[in-house]
Amino acid sequence: MFERAAFRAEYSSFLGRHPDRVLLTGHSHQAWPDAARAAMTRAFDDAARFVDEKWGEAVFPLVDAVGRRVLTRLGFPEGDAIAFGESTHTLVFRLLSCFPNDARVVSTTSEFHSLYRQLRRLQEDGLRVTWVDASSREGLADRLLAAARAGSDLFMLSAVLFEDAHVVPRLGEIVEAAVASGATVLVDAYHAFNVVPLSWGPARDKLFVTAGGYKYAQFGEGVCFLRFPADTPLRPRSTGWFADFGSLESPRGAVSERVGYGEKGARFSGATFDPTAFYRADAALEVFDRHGLGTAELRAISSEQTGHIVARLSECGIPLLSATDPARRGGFVAVRVVDAHALVGRLRERGVCVDARGDALRLGPAPYLDPAEIDRALDVLIELMKRP
Numbered sequence: 001m002f003e004r005a006a007f008r009a010e011y012s013s014f015l016g017r018h019p020d021r022v023l024l025t026g027h028s029h030q031a032w033p034d035a036a037r038a039a040m041t042r043a044f045d046d047a048a049r050f051v052d053e054k055w056g057e058a059v060f061p062l063v064d065a066v067g068r069r070v071l072t073r074l075g076f077p078e079g080d081a082i083a084f085g086e087s088t089h090t091l092v093f094r095l096l097s098c099f100p101n102d103a104r105v106v107s108t109t110s111e112f113h114s115l116y117r118q119l120r121r122l123q124e125d126g127l128r129v130t131w132v133d134a135s136s137r138e139g140l141a142d143r144l145l146a147a148a149r150a151g152s153d154l155f156m157l158s159a160v161l162f163e164d165a166h167v168v169p170r171l172g173e174i175v176e177a178a179v180a181s182g183a184t185v186l187v188d189a190y191h192a193f194n195v196v197p198l199s200w201g202p203a204r205d206k207l208f209v210t211a212g213g214y215k216y217a218q219f220g221e222g223v224c225f226l227r228f229p230a231d232t233p234l235r236p237r238s239t240g241w242f243a244d245f246g247s248l249e250s251p252r253g254a255v256s257e258r259v260g261y262g263e264k265g266a267r268f269s270g271a272t273f274d275p276t277a278f279y280r281a282d283a284a285l286e287v288f289d290r291h292g293l294g295t296a297e298l299r300a301i302s303s304e305q306t307g308h309i310v311a312r313l314s315e316c317g318i319p320l321l322s323a324t325d326p327a328r329r330g331g332f333v334a335v336r337v338v339d340a341h342a343l344v345g346r347l348r349e350r351g352v353c354v355d356a357r358g359d360a361l362r363l364g365p366a367p368y369l370d371p372a373e374i375d376r377a378l379d380v381l382i383e384l385m386k387r388p
């Protein structure tokens with residue numbers, strides 16, 4: 001049974017020391033547990049103890065352990081192949097680098113900027129992108145299914161859309177159709193990881209899935225990941241020396257030889273990274289586990305919180321962008337506001353921390369928030385929206 005008071009006590013630095021503030025930033029930057037602070041000190045201490053041996057002695061075992069736990073929370077077997085990068089952009093770009101410049105890509109107009117901007121830039125150089133219109137959520141699954149069946153080299157979509165937390169319906173069916181058409185399929189699961197369990201469907205093993213720990217997982221910066229089929233023949237053109245560590249011990253082959261890739265997660269790995277982030281990630285996961293918070297439990301807490309926010313805002317006639325159907329609503333509630341960014345500033349002055357994307361004001365609860373705190377934040381929001 002989840003004990004909110006005991007869980008909340010784990011966050012004395014972010015919450016206890018700032019009692020006048022309500023962090024409705026659950027969808028962007030959740031509070032970090034105090035254990036993460038201690039973990040960062042451990043990263044320093046391991047470096048001091050092992051110096052350059054820290055990688056084998058401490059870091060790689062930690063990265064492996066984090067990888068197994070991430071895969072489980074993502075809904076995959078813990079032994080699957082997973083590569084890490086400092087951002088999803090790095091990993092997605094590495095995936096794109098496997099394809100020719102004029103590859104056929106299907107994506108949506110509601111992808112996060114990392115992917116949207118990158119695809120548009122590559123489109124200038126010949127990438128053939130079919131954009132599935134996501135401006136209306138109505139009928140989106142049908143449009144995605146039609147595009148999936150039409151075939152492409154690479155099919156890239158978010159499982160939960162970043163503008164309004166819309167949970168894309170029939171994801172398993174859509175990705176199955178794309179895989180059946182011969183496409184490599186990438187799912188951006190950032191707004192699902194650690195808050196919305198996903199049903200991957202029968203094509204699960206064939207999927208590339210990216211997400212990261214900055215938002216709902218409390219890892220902080222630097223731990224993004226790509227789950228991929230271990231037997232993929234894809235050969236990233238963006239490739240660093242961590243992609244084939246094993247070969248470093250052998251003499252260099254002729255320059256004419258094809259570049260090789262290591263086993264499991266190595267193929268999509270890059271190069272030297274700051275390991276501190278993995279200590280933080282491991283500590284945050286340990287806190288979730290200790291309090292019995294798997295993805296299903298986190299989803300239940302989140303749905304109750306977003307449901308309450310939706311109910312209160314609806315009562316006041318405030319126009320919602322997010323779905324009122326809880327099955328279609330992910331980990332935050334988006335509200336349409338004329339000058340959303342200005343309102344973010346005014347809310348911050350009153351101790352309510354939220355963010356905005358375009359005309360969407362995004363309110364993200366988190367499992368450590370008390371119902372009374374959420375209500376306090378909503379009182380301020382409703383007051384400011386009624387009397388601008």
Ligand SMILES: Cc1ncc(COP(=O)(O)O)c(C=O)c1O
Pocket residue numbers: 086087088089090111112114158160161162188190191212224
């Ligand atoms: C759906 C989605 N994907 C990815 C990201 C992050 O991208 P990156 O890791 O490239 O900074 C975000 C937001 O930060 C997002 O909302």
